[in-house]
Amino acid sequence: MKHKLIKYLKEALLFILLMTIFANVLSIYRSGSLNKAPVELKEIITIDNSVYEIPTNEPILLHFWATWCPTCKAEAQNIERISKSFNVLTIALKSGSDEEMREYLRSRDLTFKVLNDSDGQITQRYGVSIFPTTIIYDKDGNEAFSEVGYTTTIGLWLRMWIAGL
Numbered sequence: 021m022k023h024k025l026i027k028y029l030k031e032a033l034l035f036i037l038l039m040t041i042f043a044n045v046l047s048i049y050r051s052g053s054l055n056k057a058p059v060e061l062k063e064i065i066t067i068d069n070s071v072y073e074i075p076t077n078e079p080i081l082l083h084f085w086a087t088w089c090p091t092c093k094a095e096a097q098n099i100e101r102i103s104k105s106f107n108v109l110t111i112a113l114k115s116g117s118d119e120e121m122r123e124y125l126r127s128r129d130l131t132f133k134v135l136n137d138s139d140g141q142i143t144q145r146y147g148v149s150i151f152p153t154t155i156i157y158d159k160d161g162n163e164a165f166s167e168v169g170y171t172t173t174i175g176l177w178l179r180m181w182i183a184g185l
Contacts, residue, residue: 079183087115
């Protein structure tokens with residue numbers, strides 16, 4: 021019995037390792053179509069009508085998501101946690117009016133900054149076609165990392181820390 025349990029545990033760990041490798045390779049492949057130019061946004065109006073200036077000399081995380089995206093819903097708390105320690109701007113694609121989005125955030129206890137990309141122009145400018153997509157810019161405004169798909173809080177935190185070096 022003990023040997024079977026160890027065998028199944030080894031197989032489960034191997035499966036998790038292979039899936040992690042596959043997910044990262046897939047993310048790298050999908051990231052190839054993203055706009056690699058320096059961050060283009062400078063000053064935006066968020067859904068709460070406040071002005072947000074993109075910081076200079078500090079890393080920033082741009083997170084593209086949508087209220088209709090199941091993976092985005094699963095990742096939202098990771099983005100919320102990272103937004104407490106780092107500069108984060110989220111860009112929501114075709115997710116309703118500002119009021120509908122404010123209600124969506126309230127109902128899920130989310131407080132991160134949101135730009136409503138109701139017509140998809142910003143999302144298109146960055147080359148984003150799969151959700152969620154996260155682009156991290158370093159302190160000089162250049163892309164440091166990009167991730168297409170789900171990302172953990174610790175993965176985001178480490179990337180943001182490295183981007184700030």
